[in-house]
Amino acid sequence: MPPTPAIPPHRDESLVRDRGDACVRDRAGAPVQGRADAPVPGRGAAPVRDRGDACPGALRLHSAADGFLARLRLPAGLLTGRQARALADAADRLGDGHLSLTSRGNAELRGLGESSAAPLADLLRTAGLLPSDQHERVRNIVASPLAGLDGEGAGGGARVQEWARDLDRLLCASATAPALSGRFLFALDDGRGDVAALGADVTLVAEAGGTALLRIGDDTEALRLPGPDAPGAALAAAEAFLSVAHEAGNGSWRVRELPPGHDAAAVRARLRTRLPQPYETAAPPAPASPRPPRPGVLRSPGGTHALSLLAPLGRLTTAQLRRLASLAAQDGPGELRMTPWRGVVLPGLSPEAAGPALRELAAAGLVTDPASPWYGLGACTGRPGCAKSLSDVRADAVATLRADGTGLLPVHWSGCARRCGHPHGTWVDVVATGDAYEVSVRGTRHGAPATATVPTTEPGRLADAVAAARAATRTTT
Structure with missing residues (x-):
């Protein structure tokens, strides 16, 4: 594995985590003893954090099994068309040709090379995506995408x-x-x-x-x-x-x-x-379940239309990203909104342009049908991109994909017990354990089926278990 790139001198530069919480190393690469989340004596379950978090950023890259990863904060998920094209260029020149969307409406570039940190930072600054090096990791702002x-x-x-x-x-x-x-x-x-x-x-x-x-x-x-x-x-x-x-x-x-x-x-x-x-x-609003936008055409009060789209498993190809940027510039206000549910909203289209654009984006591989089985389906990176994953969860999720209908719980596939990127609210939890998956409903206190353990060699049984869990506790949206 290539060495970890130097951390920009702003904060938390003394310690970096290597692929998650389980391994913490100093800047020379030596393991640091002790847990960052040990309970506080006399304080119940409150954790002790004796170091800063190791979330990757645009400047502090994360070493993964498929190369380095950069996470770019996009406040309210907003991208101009020019910025979207810049990210597509970065993914093609420096990464794996994809943009990964996160559960906070941010974006990740994966498969970056050892020498990519400096050219990536230059590209992002030129595009206006790094207004402050000191603050780039704390610009975590989600907003209602519609x-x-x-x-x-x-x-x-x-x-x-x-x-x-x-x-x-x-x-x-x-x-x-x-x-x-x-x-x-x-x-x-x-x-x-x-x-x-x-x-x-x-x-x-x-x-x-x-x-x-x-x-x-x-x-x-x-x-x-x-x-x-x-x-x-x-x-x-x-x-x-x-x-x-x-x-x-x-x-x-x-x-x-x-x-x-x-x-x-x-x-x-x-x-x-x-x-x-x-x-x-x-009194704050009553607790509710997250409400991801359904794919399709939305009629706006001002007479324009918006398109709501999903990227299958949160991955956009650079060709898809460039086409979205082009449509935003040609027919809309030049803006894209990335959603916390790994989707994209394209606002401000004319009624005449909306239908053809939706069909074009469907042909390009984006999800445009509200009844699509991709709606509500998520997964972590899994193998081979993550060394901690116990399975190729993305391939297994696709292999068991079923058109289960609307009103069903979201499903999240995880390669290990960390459950990276899992949704909020209630969801079907599919976790790899090595030679099997555990399927259960999490985040609910009623109507949850018992956990099912299904060998990875039985995709039919696994699909049945996921379908049963999805139908057991229906969503209200």
């Missing part, structure tokens, strides 16, 4: 896009924000409840009338504030979290990792001391 495109939500369509741009600008200007973990997540919801269900650390929910609710973690109370104040308050909440986490002393990366007495409510109390006025307290 905001303003389908008439749903609380009239916050334009607002959440503005919030995303403003919050990103504020993050990149903050001297404190680089201390956030690369896993810390902001969610900007237009009121429909889709990304509010993704378990973010700081969530903004647009309300009718121009106000917003700010919730920290899974706090039982939220703050109601004027919409224009929302981005600044979200950053202040993240900075309040850093203060509380520092006092807690366990190195928490996420709000849910804070120990008792230093929890989400404590962060909210600290936030109140930093806000310009005493905003009222309100």
